[in-house]
Amino acid sequence: MSTRDLNPDSYQDMLSYVQAFHDKHDFKNTGGEELTYRIALMAEELGEMSACVTKGKSKDDLAEETADLLILLLGTAISADFDLQQAFWHKMDKIMKRESKMVNGRIRVSEFRD
């Protein structure tokens, strides 16, 4: 599979390419799809995003670290066998209906259960 054959606007193609990456390194049989390990990897990438912001790195660096996290998120949907696209739209529907509040000077959108 090469990126030349893929539609960059297609979620399905993004997922297929991440699947090809997993297959290339046999993640399924080498621990690369273990969820606890993946959580640690995602935390690591989130830390790298954080460093971009707190150390004033470039937008390109921030975009790259965010892509690392997105690739891990897509791969986690593969590893745990759930439909992330469906979950995304379902959750967006839900949060679009939520109220917002100012909390300590910043907006917060939540269910605000007591």
Ligand SMILES: [Mg+2]
């Ligand atoms: Mg990274």
